[in-house]
Amino acid sequence: MNVTIxxxxxxxxxxxxxxxxxxxxxxxxxxxxxxxxIRNLEEAVGGKLLERSTRSVAxxxxxxxxLQVVQRLLGDWERSLxxxxxxxxxxxxxxxxxxxxxxxxSLLPRILAAxxxxxxxxxxxxxxxxxESVVExxxxxxxxxxxxxxxxxxxxxxxxxxFRDRFVAVLPAGHPLLQRDSLRWRDLARFPYIxxxxxxxxxxxxxxxxxxxxxxxxxxxxxxxLASIGRMVSAGLGTSVVPALSSSQMEEMGAVCRAxxxxxxxxxxxxxxxxxxxxxxxxxxxxxxxxxxxxxxPAAPS
Amino acid sequence: MNVTIxxxxxxxxxxxxxxxxxxxxxxxxxxxxxxxxIRNLEEAVGGKLLERSTRSVAxxxxxxxxLQVVQRLLGDWERSLxxxxxxxxxxxxxxxxxxxxxxxxSLLPRILAAxxxxxxxxxxxxxxxxxESVVExxxxxxxxxxxxxxxxxxxxxxxxxxFRDRFVAVLPAGHPLLQRDSLRWRDLARFPYIxxxxxxxxxxxxxxxxxxxxxxxxxxxxxxxLASIGRMVSAGLGTSVVPALSSSQMEEMGAVCRAxxxxxxxxxxxxxxxxxxxxxxxxxxxxxxxxxxxxxxPAAPS
DNA sequence: CGATCTTACGGGATTCGTAAACATA
DNA sequence: TATGTTTACGAATCCCGTAAGATCG
Numbered sequence: 120m121n122v123t124i125x126x127x128x129x130x131x132x133x134x135x136x137x138x139x140x141x142x143x144x145x146x147x148x149x150x151x152x153x154x155x156x157i158r159n160l161e162e163a164v165g166g167k168l169l170e171r172s173t174r175s176v177a178x179x180x181x182x183x184x185x186l187q188v189v190q191r192l193l194g195d196w197e198r199s200l201x202x203x204x205x206x207x208x209x210x211x212x213x214x215x216x217x218x219x220x221x222x223x224x225s226l227l228p229r230i231l232a233a234x235x236x237x238x239x240x241x242x243x244x245x246x247x248x249x250x251e252s253v254v255e256x257x258x259x260x261x262x263x264x265x266x267x268x269x270x271x272x273x274x275x276x277x278x279x280x281x282f283r284d285r286f287v288a289v290l291p292a293g294h295p296l297l298q299r300d301s302l303r304w305r306d307l308a309r310f311p312y313i314x315x316x317x318x319x320x321x322x323x324x325x326x327x328x329x330x331x332x333x334x335x336x337x338x339x340x341x342x343x344x345l346a347s348i349g350r351m352v353s354a355g356l357g358t359s360v361v362p363a364l365s366s367s368q369m370e371e372m373g374a375v376c377r378a379x380x381x382x383x384x385x386x387x388x389x390x391x392x393x394x395x396x397x398x399x400x401x402x403x404x405x406x407x408x409x410x411x412x413x414x415x416x417p418a419a420p421s
Numbered sequence: 422m423n424v425t426i427x428x429x430x431x432x433x434x435x436x437x438x439x440x441x442x443x444x445x446x447x448x449x450x451x452x453x454x455x456x457x458x459i460r461n462l463e464e465a466v467g468g469k470l471l472e473r474s475t476r477s478v479a480x481x482x483x484x485x486x487x488l489q490v491v492q493r494l495l496g497d498w499e500r501s502l503x504x505x506x507x508x509x510x511x512x513x514x515x516x517x518x519x520x521x522x523x524x525x526x527s528l529l530p531r532i533l534a535a536x537x538x539x540x541x542x543x544x545x546x547x548x549x550x551x552x553e554s555v556v557e558x559x560x561x562x563x564x565x566x567x568x569x570x571x572x573x574x575x576x577x578x579x580x581x582x583x584f585r586d587r588f589v590a591v592l593p594a595g596h597p598l599l600q601r602d603s604l605r606w607r608d609l610a611r612f613p614y615i616x617x618x619x620x621x622x623x624x625x626x627x628x629x630x631x632x633x634x635x636x637x638x639x640x641x642x643x644x645x646x647l648a649s650i651g652r653m654v655s656a657g658l659g660t661s662v663v664p665a666l667s668s669s670q671m672e673e674m675g676a677v678c679r680a681x682x683x684x685x686x687x688x689x690x691x692x693x694x695x696x697x698x699x700x701x702x703x704x705x706x707x708x709x710x711x712x713x714x715x716x717x718x719p720a721a722p723s
Numbered sequence: 724c725g726a727t728c729t730t731a732c733g734g735g736a737t738t739c740g741t742a743a744a745c746a747t748a
Numbered sequence: 749t750a751t752g753t754t755t756a757c758g759a760a761t762c763c764c765g766t767a768a769g770a771t772c773g
Contacts, residue, residue, distance in 0.1 A: 121427055122502070139728060149765050154729060156763090164502065166509030170699035173727045173772045180565070180701035181508045188501040192494065199490045200424065200466065206483045207468030263482070397472035399482035442752060451740050456754060458738085475747045475752050 124196065126160040127189050129153055133169060134186045137176045212401040213242040217262035221284075221345065221364040222388065223247035227266070234408045241401050250320040257391050263402040268320060269387040276391045279406070281413055283385040285363045286325070287376045289348070291355045296377070303381040304334050311339035311357030313348050325360060328384050336360075349374050362386070426498065428462040429491050431455055435471060436488045439478045514703040515544040519564035523586075523647065523666040524690065525549035529568070536710045543703050552622040559693050565704040570622065571689040578693045581708070583715055585687040588627070589678045591654045591661045591671050598660070598679070605683040606636050613641035613659030615650050627662060630686050651676050664688070 132142035133153065143153040161168050168182035178186060205211035218227055223245055231243060246256060250267050257265040257276065269278050288302050296302055296310075314336075315322040329336060339357050342348050345368065348359050353373035361369060366376040390406060392398060398406070434444035435455070445455040463470050470484035480488060507513040520529055525547055533545060548558060552569050559567040559578065571580050590604050598604055598612075616638075617624040631638060641659050644650050647670065650661050655675035663671060668678040692708060694700060700708070 121425075123423075123425055125423055140726090150727085151729075151731095151766085152764050158729090164505045164509065166505075166702060167699070171728065173725095173729095173770085175697060175772090176728090177697060177699060179699045180704075181505060184508070185501070185505045188497075188504070192497055192501065195490075195494055195497075199487070199494065202490070203466045203468075203483060203487045206486070207466065395477060395479060397469070397479060397481040400468055402482075440752080441754095452752080453741085453754070453756095454739050460754090461737095473753065475745080475754090477747095478753090 120163050122160060122163045124193075126156050126163075127193055129156040130160055130168060131186065131190055131193060133157060133176065134178055134182065139171070139176065207400050209238045209400055209404055210240050212240075212399065213244065214264070214399065214401040214405060215244045215246065215256075215262040216264045216266070216405070217246040217248055217253040217256040218266040219250055219253060219268075219388075220247045221362050221368075222266045225364045225367060230409055230412055233412065234405055237408065238401070238404060241404075243405075254391065257393060260393065260396070263392065263398060264405060265391040266388065267391060269389060270391060273391075275394050277394050278389050278391050280387050280389040281409065282388055284388050286360050286379055286384045287363045287366055288379050289352045289359045289361055289366075289369050289374045289376055291352055291358075292373060292375055294358070294375070296358070297375055300377070301380050302377050304329070304332070304336070304379060307358055307360070308334070308336055312336045313340040313342065313351050313357045313359040314338045315345070315348065316341045316343055319343075321362065324386060325384070328382070332382065345369075346372070364388075422465050424462060424465045426495075428458050428465075429495055431458040432462055432470060433488065433492055433495060435459060435478065436480055436484065441473070441478065509702050511540045511702055511706055512542050514542075514701065515546065516566075516701065516703040516707060517546045517548065517558075517564040518566045518568070518707070519548040519550055519555040519558040520568035521552055521555060521570075521690075522549045523664050523670075524568045527666045527669060532711055532714050535714065536707055539710065540703070540706060543706075545707075556693065559695060562695065562698070565694065565700060566707060567693040568690065569693060571691060572693060575693075577696050579696050580691050580693050582689050582691040583711070584690055586690050587665045588662050588681055588686045589665045589668055590681050591651065591663055591668075591676045591678055593654055593657045593660075594675060594677055596660070596677070599677055602679070603682050604679050606631070606634070606638070606681060609660055609662070610636070610638055614638045615642040615644065615653050615659045615661040616640045617647070617650065618643045618645055621645075623664065626688060627686070630684075634684065647671075648674070666690075 129142070129146060129148070132146050133139055136142045136145065139150055139153055139157075143150045146153065148156075157169060164185070166181055167179050168185055170177045170179055202211070216227075224247065227245065231245070234241075234243065246252075246262055248256065253262075253265040253267040254270055254273070254276070256262040266281070269280070270276055271278075288296070288307060290297055294310075296306055299306075314325070317323070325336075328334075340351055342351065345361055345365050348361065349365075349369045349372040351357065352359050352369070360379065361376075363376070369376055390409060392402075392406075431444070431448060431450070434448050435441055438444045438447065441452055441455050441459075445452045448455065450458075459471060466487070468483055469481050470487055472479045472481055504513070518529075526549065529547065533547070536543075536545065548554075548564055550558065555564075555567040555569040556572055556575070556578070558564040568583070571582070572578055573580075590598070590609060592598055596612075598608055601608075616627070619625070630636075642653055644653065647663055647667050650663065651667075651671045651674040653659065654661050654671070662681065663678075665678070671678055692711060694704075694708075
């Protein structure tokens, strides 16, 4: 004795047109089928909702009251169904992405533009935060996708590699080392060295590498932001090493970047998501846009 | 591709227990049937609502949002269904009755008591108003039932007779006419006569009768209310003629009633309802209580 | 008598339950 | 391997449409 949404729609249609015949055509249903639908509904609610003679159809008082609430319910239902369908059809929705600043300010804008072209009605929020915060936000579910370095040991996170980001030297314009196309780490040791403060993940990575190779670069200046470093370098305070992702940002500030060989230090950049937490359609679409972009430019960073 | 209320209940059950197996027992359904129900629902909304592996069931972001609205919708639906069922089962509801004051203050209270014993949760409002207002209120739908005289010519009203109400003479205690058990109209002509003011329907009925019989009763006093007449009579100001329905009221005030013969003047009292406007269950139950009461006391008024 | 709702009945689709296959921790 | 979901399939149920019947204006 289960009531069906269709039965409610039938009831509303008959109540509105005050005629079984007219309502049945409007519902694309035969008259007898409509009769039975109403009968079953009345059986389910325990009484007559419509008083019908061969020449007239009238709502009972109970039917009048029921009609009000059913109309509201059906309206709510239609709207809800539409909402969730729009969500799946990517005609609506929102997406939170956390990304390290170097990525957020270099490659991400173009990806966002492509995404927006394809899904103009999805609201994307970018959180450009430090590596640790990217991981934390994805873990907490405050961002569905995160772009950062391989977290490696995280059991609850899935990592999809995008590319390897190399470290490059940054030098002020006119610096003597710029005579050469390619530098080695030890070349930098002869000049004042500017670096990010701990506990930046970039700083940690470089320190660990230097220690392993028994190299030494004594920081003369330290800063929090890559932008600050770029300004300090271009002001001639010294040299630095930054991810290639940020080289265009550096050069905008008047500094010059050079690849470093011997050894080539890279870090794996990719997309992290929560394991056992399915993605929204909007997020899945974003991963696909990213994958497509990655495919189109395999050697992504300059 | 029609969504069923059952499917929504299935979805909520699975989402709550995060297990198809547990939900299926709770829904009194086999596991496969539940699987298929969810699959069909997902097909209808256009995407996955639940991400399921053999060891875990998790809501997708769209599923999470959908769950919220579906829970609210189902709650509203259950409540609405309960409401209308209670209405039909006479466990809730309201009923407006319009009745002429003579009936409202004499026989109606006992009927209301019987009704309330049987349906204690139905809220009954009694409108004791003059005859014309009874008809008007029923016509306007402000009262489902009306107790009054036979309206006769009304096309849009149905009249169910209850009993014939006779007119009786009212006299002060110790009045000479009280020597006799039964009076005639012309006996009253020798005494001061108190009557209701026009256009009371009682007054009109009596006037018409008197005119037809070529009798004459000149009013010495006129009043609006039967209660006033009772007081005036018991104060010895004169005699009057009132419906037998109000005789107990008269006698409470110290007046004495006597039947009038030659001729016996009666009026048909009954229940009026709107034609082509079905009654609520509460109103139908009231008509049945009234009919039952009528059957139990065929010669209702004293 | 005519328009309209209801009942009767056969066909088709949907849904259900049992049993087997499948997948992951 | 063991638990839990999905697929396969036969059976029951439900729903629909056509045709005949009933009823009120």
